[in-house]
Amino acid sequence: MSGFLRLKQAFEAGNRRPIKILGASGQLGYGIPTPAFAEGLGRMPDMIGCDMGSIDIGPNYLGGGRMAVSRDGAKRDLRKVLLGARRIDVPLIIGSAGSAGAAPHLRATLEILREIAQEERLTFRLAAIGADISPGAVIEAIREGRVRPMDSMRPLEAADVEAATHIVAQMGLEMFQTALLGGADVIVAGRACDTGIFAGLPMLLDFPAGLSLHLAKIVECASLCCLPGGRDAILATLDDDGFELESMNPHRAATPASVAAHSLYEQADPFSIHEPSGRVDLRSVTYAAVGDRRTRVSGAKFEPAASQMIKLEGARAVGYRAVLVCSNADPRFIAEREAILQGLDALVASLVCEEGEKDYRLVPHIYGLNGVMPEIPPTSAPREIGMVIECIAANADRALDVLRTTKQYLLHFGYPGRLSTAGNLAFPFTPPEIPAGEVHEFNVFHLMQVENQEKYFPVRYEELDYSR
Amino acid sequence: MRLDALATAIRSKNAGPLLLTFDIVFPSDAAFASGVEAMERLREYVVRRYGRRDADVRSFAHPPSRAIKITIPRIKMSGSVGDTDVYGAQQHGPLLEFEL
Numbered sequence: 001m002s003g004f005l006r007l008k009q010a011f012e013a014g015n016r017r018p019i020k021i022l023g024a025s026g027q028l029g030y031g032i033p034t035p036a037f038a039e040g041l042g043r044m045p046d047m048i049g050c051d052m053g054s055i056d057i058g059p060n061y062l063g064g065g066r067m068a069v070s071r072d073g074a075k076r077d078l079r080k081v082l083l084g085a086r087r088i089d090v091p092l093i094i095g096s097a098g099s100a101g102a103a104p105h106l107r108a109t110l111e112i113l114r115e116i117a118q119e120e121r122l123t124f125r126l127a128a129i130g131a132d133i134s135p136g137a138v139i140e141a142i143r144e145g146r147v148r149p150m151d152s153m154r155p156l157e158a159a160d161v162e163a164a165t166h167i168v169a170q171m172g173l174e175m176f177q178t179a180l181l182g183g184a185d186v187i188v189a190g191r192a193c194d195t196g197i198f199a200g201l202p203m204l205l206d207f208p209a210g211l212s213l214h215l216a217k218i219v220e221c222a223s224l225c226c227l228p229g230g231r232d233a234i235l236a237t238l239d240d241d242g243f244e245l246e247s248m249n250p251h252r253a254a255t256p257a258s259v260a261a262h263s264l265y266e267q268a269d270p271f272s273i274h275e276p277s278g279r280v281d282l283r284s285v286t287y288a289a290v291g292d293r294r295t296r297v298s299g300a301k302f303e304p305a306a307s308q309m310i311k312l313e314g315a316r317a318v319g320y321r322a323v324l325v326c327s328n329a330d331p332r333f334i335a336e337r338e339a340i341l342q343g344l345d346a347l348v349a350s351l352v353c354e355e356g357e358k359d360y361r362l363v364p365h366i367y368g369l370n371g372v373m374p375e376i377p378p379t380s381a382p383r384e385i386g387m388v389i390e391c392i393a394a395n396a397d398r399a400l401d402v403l404r405t406t407k408q409y410l411l412h413f414g415y416p417g418r419l420s421t422a423g424n425l426a427f428p429f430t431p432p433e434i435p436a437g438e439v440h441e442f443n444v445f446h447l448m449q450v451e452n453q454e455k456y457f458p459v460r461y462e463e464l465d466y467s468r
Numbered sequence: 469m470r471l472d473a474l475a476t477a478i479r480s481k482n483a484g485p486l487l488l489t490f491d492i493v494f495p496s497d498a499a500f501a502s503g504v505e506a507m508e509r510l511r512e513y514v515v516r517r518y519g520r521r522d523a524d525v526r527s528f529a530h531p532p533s534r535a536i537k538i539t540i541p542r543i544k545m546s547g548s549v550g551d552t553d554v555y556g557a558q559q560h561g562p563l564l565e566f567e568l
Contacts, residue, residue: 056482058547058554151486152541260532261477264491268483268539270530287532318549363550372558375519375543392549441548442485 002125002183003090004201007046011205018239019205020045021198022248023219024084026231028052028077028094029069036223036232036248041084043235043248048085049197050077051220052109053096055313055442056266063165063315063440065104071112074098078109079116082186086122093176093187093197095220100313101131101191102166109188114464123467124186127179130458131168131190133312135161137456138448146449150311156446164314164444171310171457172276173213176200179459190457191313193275194220202238213280214300215243217273218262225262226252242298244290254295256287276311276453278304307449310456314444319392321436322399324407326425329384333424336415337366337385344413348406360393360402387425396435403433471510472564474499480559483539485546488556490514490563493535500534506568507536514538517562 001009007019022045025032029052040048052074061068078094085092098105110128117124138161141147147156161167168191177200179187189197198216203209215236218225223232225245232249245254263270263282273280285299328334341364349358365371367386369378389406393399411425450456472478477493492510494500503510511527514520520540528537544551553559 055485056546056555059485060547151484153486257533260530261491261493261535264489264493264530264533264535264537266481266483266489268487268489268526270528270533270535270537285532361549365552372552373561374552376517376562390549439549442545445485445545 002180002185004047004180005183008205018237019202019207021202021215021219021236021238022048023198023222023234023236024048024081025050025077025233026221026224028081029067029074031073031231032077032080033232033249034080037080037084039248040233040235041088044088045090045235047091047093047201048081049093049095049219050081051095051194051197053099053101053105053191057099059315059440059442060438061105062100062102062168062313063317064438065102065166067105067108068099071108074109075112075116078112079120082113082116082122083120085186086124089185091180091185091187091201093201095189095192095194095197097188097190100166100168101189102168103130103132103190106130106188106190113186113188117464118466121466123465125184126462126464127182127184127187128460128462129171129175129179129187129189129192130460131171131192133167133169133448133456135164135167138167138312141448147312147446150445150447153445156444160443161314163316165317165440167312167314167444169310169312169448169456170276171453172196172308173200173203174277174453175457175459177204178454180204182459182461184461195273195275207238207240209302210280210300211238211243211298213273213275213302214282214285214297217280218245218259218297221262221265223247223249223252224265225259226254227258228252229258242296244294244296246294250293253293256289256295259295259297260287276308278302308451308453309447309449310453312444312446312448313442315440316443318439318441319394320396320399321439322391322396322403322433323436324387324389324391324403324433326389326407326410326427326432327384327386328424329426330420330424331381332417332419333415334369334381334385336417337369340413340415343415344406344410347409348402351409352402352405360391360398362402362406363390363392365390392439396437400433400435407433469568470564471566471568474502474568478560478563480556482542482546482556486542487539488542488559489537489539490560491535491537492563493533495534497534500531502568503536504529510536510566511538513566514540514563
């Protein structure tokens with residue numbers, strides 16, 4: 001029987017008690033500090049959770065089916081949390097597998113887990129939950145008027161769905177509950193709400209939804225809510241009226257202000273957490289210090305929605321990128337840069353597209369001037385500028401080819417007042433033009449209304465048995 | 469007084485791939501109160517400096533963290549061709565010099 005089913009049985013037998021939840025990592029694969037994780041295990045938590053993904057890393061990993069972390073980094077961290085969870089026999093729950101949580105990411109994460117299980121001679125019941133939404137299901141939802149845009153996205157069309165290389169949806173806590181009730185010792189989910197990882201288990205034990213979800217939103221980032229913030233494991237102890245947070249690194253303190261400030265982080269509105277099945281209202285939350293290093297949180301309220309909404313994320317391929325890295329330290333060039341870049345664009349097009357339409361895009365990033373905030377002009381001219389010039393074309397060779405011509409003509413571009421007639425550019429190395437792989441853009445970021453999530457997120461169980 | 473002489477954190481980050489959010493955290497209740505007092509002027513400053521439509525710039529006072537939050541739309545979706553800051557973590561500069 002799984003650790004969770006034993007816990008549930010104990011609760012049902014009348015042994016209700018506060019539960020302990022260990023947030024081991026907010027970015028599995030970038031390293032989990034051992035001392036804090038070991039301290040957390042020593043507290044005998046009732047579950048260990050790790051978030052492995054995010055949309056913040058951009059569209060490339062989802063579109064290209066790649067992990068953002070190295071395989072070795074992912075394996076090192078997975079080994080640490082898997083061995084820990086199996087040693088004390090509590091559920092290990094991992095969300096947004098392989099960074100973006102689509103089928104290739106989930107497959108790669110499961111493959112690593114099986115390798116570790118074999119190497120360490122482990123036995124456990126594994127649940128894998130897919131998060132890919134088929135194009136057909138999305139198009140059907142569009143036709144039925146069940147899809148609406150997030151923020152400033154335009155309405156979704158069938159063509160967008162067909163253009164996407166991968167479409168996933170963020171599963172909610174309900175899917176983690178299904179796997180827990182299915183007796184899983186280890187759950188690996190594709191793209192998932194970070195809250196689902198941690199809130200599913202306490203809600204199955206009838207802890208209040210508002211508290212469970214608020215706790216989840218905080219511990220999914222490990223000790224980021226502390227002062228100083230960091231990636232050490234964090235322990236949350238939940239009862240029926242609130243929860244208490246403690247970093248497992250003694251040099252980090254969860255203070256009322258630092259924990260409260262976490263509800264600002266990467267959130268448009270600090271008083272709401274949106275879930276597939278409703279919204280958590282944080283307006284009445286209180287934060288109280290417990291000693292110097294712990295904070296007790298209470299007051300979050302869950303408001304169920306009339307219907308469930310899952311968030312779709314999709315990315316499409318838009319070509320291949322090559323980048324040119326160079327710089328300039330001539331005040332005359334810097335003053336004339338806009339005219340130079342315009343002239344260069346036309347000159348390059350005339351050379352590389354003699355017989356046809358322009359089949360590439362050149363995107364200059366001028367660091368020192370407006371490479372970071374193009375909408376806000378600089379107030380004074382810098383002594384030197386760094387340039388990254390991207391070329392995006394239909395294939396990698398074409399992008400590199402256009403960029404080589406661009407480099408050569410920018411190096412020798414003539415402009416009014418030019419004195420440095422030997423060359424306009426300083427290269428930090430050669431070749432200064434570098435192939436940068438396939439380019440993706442998000443083209444699906446929409447909400448889809450669903451009757452129930454089970455239909456979209458298949459749970460598959462697997463018995464791993466390497467103990468003999 | 470400039471905002472960066474008073475606040476203990478002035479930061480920007482994506483809130484999803486289409487929004488950018490600024491957090492300004494104050495060290496004391498008194499400092500937070502002066503921030504809240506200037507919040508509407510700060511919101512208008514963001515509208516002007518960042519060139520966004522007035523209706524698209526939202527502000528929040530968050531007493532438990534002694535913070536002000538301002539959320540604006542991104543000009544380009546995170547990671548799309550021509551974007552300059554995929555995580556949105558370096559868009560806070562103009563806030564430092566805001567005069568309270």
